[in-house]
Amino acid sequence: MTIDEPGPTGGRPPAGAVLRPHAEQEYAGELARLAEHDDRPRPPGWRLSPWAVTLYLLGGGLPDGTVIGPKYVGPRRLVEVAVATLATDRALLLLGVPGTAKTWMSEHLAAAVSGDSTLLVQSTAGTSEEAVRYGWNYARLLAEGPSEKALVEGPLMRAMRTGSVARIEELTRMPSDVQDTLITVLSEKTLPVPELGTEVQARKGFTVIATANDRDRGVNELSSALRRRFNTVVLPLPASAEDEVEIVARRVGEIGAALELPEGPAGLEEIRRVVTVFRELRSGVTGDGRTKLKSPSGTLGTAEAISVVTSGLALAAHFGDGVLRAADVAGGIVGAVVQDPVSDRVVWQEYLETVVRDRPEWLDFYRACREVS
Template identity: 75%
Template sequence: MPASAQPKTAVPQPSEGATAEGATALRPHAEQAFAGELAALAAQDDRPRPARWRLSPWAVATYLLGGTLPDGTVITPKYVGPRRIVEVAVTTLATDRALLLLGVPGTAKTWVSEHLAAAVSGDSTLLVQGTAGTPEEAIRYGWNYARLLAHGPSRDALVPSPVMRAMAEGMTARVEELTRIPADVQDTLITILSEKTLPIPELGEEVQAVRGFNLIATANDRDRGVNDLSSALRRRFNTVVLPLPESAEAEVDIVTRRVEQLGRSLDLPAAPDGMVEIRRVVTVFRELRDG
């Protein structure tokens, strides 16, 4: 069984409306793989939408949790878990409050983050991947040094970060593994989230976030090598804790669907005794988590 089939609480299913580009990609983005479902939801969605949202909060929640539309279109569940968690996450984004998805590894934080961004903004690629070496420029902005040396500081020499682009375009930015980023770099987000502005002192300018901008971060506090969030930064987020599956049967069902989807994407033959191995792996992971 591949390592990537580790138990998670998300259930990805390919969409019939996936784009040609997404169909050839080894791992298409959510807005590519589920383009058909997103389009069907947009066509049926007559509810009010926040500024620059592609779907209403109701449609975003339906996209994550699954359901059947009035025209008979089946929306596959992207997250299997308490409905209340998805509702709180969507409501947080609709009220311009930044969202922090917190949980141990295997709770589908990244998966939920990606699908929320895809449903809200139609683009899940404005991503900052947090590591111990993530610099401040990854969150704020960098410079094209050839242009900087030739012409000095200017807008043409500035290289916007994904967060800066999201602010200017009213999109949803994502920061993965926030607690792996050094604490001084984490705090770069404080001004962005509280003042909704990003100063550019070299140019004597600033970028003000337009309506529709928001940020989704993921983090866990169980692994080694994590950096605690400052109280000032944590207050800027609404934190939603993603739980592990409630029962072994629920986890087996989730992993079975994930393995089937991975097998189809890699053109692997079906394993006749796969369920036995899945139950064994799920049992091992649950026993390890329980100590």
């Protein structure tokens, strides 16, 4: 099949042919098995019951022995609150610092609830009302005037028409006046189209999942009117180092398989070391609580740890013996920590000399970091 040929999933290429499949493609088998065994009540327009959606996210077993892998590692109650919110008439706002899997959870919630995670608005400072509501085919508009055929639906409008989940990423990066265009949609479940003298009414199953970054609160804060339309769930960083190691190891394995990296040892020792470095620097104290540390300016979340380890695996696979070693992750760690070449470099050098150097079992890591620093 060429890139222009339609795939078996509604015009999309098959999951194995793309670099990063959508959740409903990559986990289609699990979603299908859950649907077969799901005998719980389903809200209108949902593909699965809230119970099955929660099982899909947190993982577990089915009566026939099928194992559903976890997509999110964290407090069960938070997931239950998020899923229950989507079953009401309120929108869901996932709030947290970078690296807390807000986007990941948003995508998987949409895939499990409506089978489509692609109705996405990526917010930036330049996001316009047209990107949120609808736009126009201007050639047709000039030739024929306003008409249904000239209307270009945005993700939000398509989600309303089909009774699906619309996703809005980084809501607080969207300009305030554009944010407020959501108020009518969220409160009245209606999107007016004044140019045509009509409106789009949301079908049952429509809802909105938005994400926002704790560090962006001062960019474009939500108005009180808009905030009231959301139920907010705050996603924490992994509670323990072992939880974070598990998350990083699983995601790195999935990404490595998608990139078709040569298989090698799991490299858990180096993953644990990367996680330890990131957790200590972002918390400002060593794991034993004995040494206070300065924190760098950048974000050292789980997502950054996954990126560092994945890059390290690529180095080990293509330029080493396939075994993940300290030298393979050292460069990625330094690049992740030293975002500001002045202040962050001081923070990193102090950590390297006062903490890493005094750990005998980390001598190879110390030497590797000194070499790339």
